Amino acid sequence: MNEFDLIVIGAGPAGVQAALAASSSGLAVALFDENAQAGGQVYRAPHGGIPAHGEADRQAGDALRHALAASLVRVFAAHSVWAVTGDYRVDAVGPDGPLHCTARALIVATGTTERVVPFDGWTTPGVIGLAAATILLKAQGVLPGRTTLVAGCGPLLAAVAGKTIAGGGEVVAIADLASSADWLRTLPALVTRPDLLAQGIAWWRAIRRAGTPRYARHTLERVEPVGERLRATLAPCDASGRPVAGARRTVDVDCVAVGHGLVPSTEITRLLRARHRYERAAGGWIADIDRDGRTSRERLYVCGDGAGIAGAAAAAAHGTLAGLACARDLGANPSGVSDAALASARAAHERDARFGRAMARLMALREGHVQGIGPDTTVCRCEDVTRADIEAACEAGAQDANQLKAWTRCGMGPCQGRSCGDVAAELLTHCVPGKTREDVGAWSARTPLRPVSVAALTGTYTYDDIPIPKAAPL
Structure with a gap:
């Protein structure tokens, strides 16, 4: 039934x-x-x-x-x-x-x-989401890499870094969009869940014992392959997440685990x-x-x-x-x-x-962080749509998310816009004068909700299985 x-x-x-x-x-x-x-x-x-x-x-x-x-x-x-x-x-x-x-x-x-705000090299093999890293650690018992850079914002930074260290891996650095003051402002809410607060403190203690540096108010500027490893460039940023002038840092790692919220x-x-x-x-x-x-x-x-x-x-x-x-x-x-x-x-x-x-x-999306995306950086990785493509569509008259989708194919790939929709709409909002995120809207949802093959729906059959109606009498 x-x-x-x-x-x-x-x-x-x-x-x-x-x-x-x-x-x-x-x-x-x-x-x-x-x-x-x-x-x-x-x-x-x-x-x-x-x-x-x-x-x-x-x-x-x-x-x-x-x-x-x-x-x-x-x-x-x-x-x-x-x-x-x-x-x-x-x-x-x-x-x-x-x-x-x-x-x-x-x-x-x-x-x-999971949201990942695009940066140069974010589609490079070896760059994964923080959520993907937790799946490897929790469900598979596998380290993201022998050496890992953890970057982004929110509690998954400490969770991924702490679990990686506990599993025997090395976390070379943590790049956090938030400042220490941002974290301190959350303390009144954190004390309402002493169990979760204690878990977070245990992770940060393990991180400090391992000697892992945390770079507050830093963002990933680019990732590029160097031999068999990845070289990540970290840039200082302001409170909105926009990269600012200042010394850049580079780290060489096997894996970059990055996430900018949910x-x-x-x-x-x-x-x-x-x-x-x-x-x-x-x-x-x-x-x-x-x-x-x-x-x-x-x-x-x-x-x-x-x-x-x-x-x-x-x-x-x-x-x-x-x-x-x-x-x-x-x-x-x-x-x-x-x-x-x-x-x-x-x-x-x-x-x-x-x-x-x-x-x-x-973990909320920062406007300056999105504005820091380079013109040639891919935003929709399924359809290879760049920021420049999105802005060109806007200049040609695209006013909302679905017009952008129709003109650029942004959001038409296998993920159906789950990975790019939030950032693409944010970019469009800044392109169209006077528009808000409510005005720009979101992609119209379509069936199928998940990629599904025709074979999965039809199963195995031959032409003999196809019912053919009898010919009508003349």
């Missing part, structure tokens, strides 16, 4: 907790995720044979997966969702081929995409025409929701970082809240969706979100 009360897309902490809360309230729930095991990015499950190290994230992820396994939630793991329709039909491709499910309601818990994944909610708004401190475009995760579209909910960056702990509480709200809206068992349960979930979400929102502000 492929008919459910609720379908949840995304099995990170938000999606799993939403599915568990709705299921325990009496709903028939299906949960989809493209990974083989639940956990998302933060609680990613290690591949077989990798020893456990007792980390808090590993323990939390295992607890999440055990709770899911013990529930009545039907889990479609290793399934890539490529289409969602307005009647909440979900089409996916999994190990056994294509399938579809329908539901009365839909919860979107698809998390985020962008909420809104492809599904945009496809379903829910109302959205632009909020820079929350990561960019987010669905407009009420306090329980309801969107402007009936029986469509969003929870977790896809509703605005707030961190894994807040995502779990937000998932519980959305699952309970959905169960109440669909008329589930009233005893499982009491006012007290909803109030408790709201309070937990708001408490945990303080920490995550402080980190999100550190």
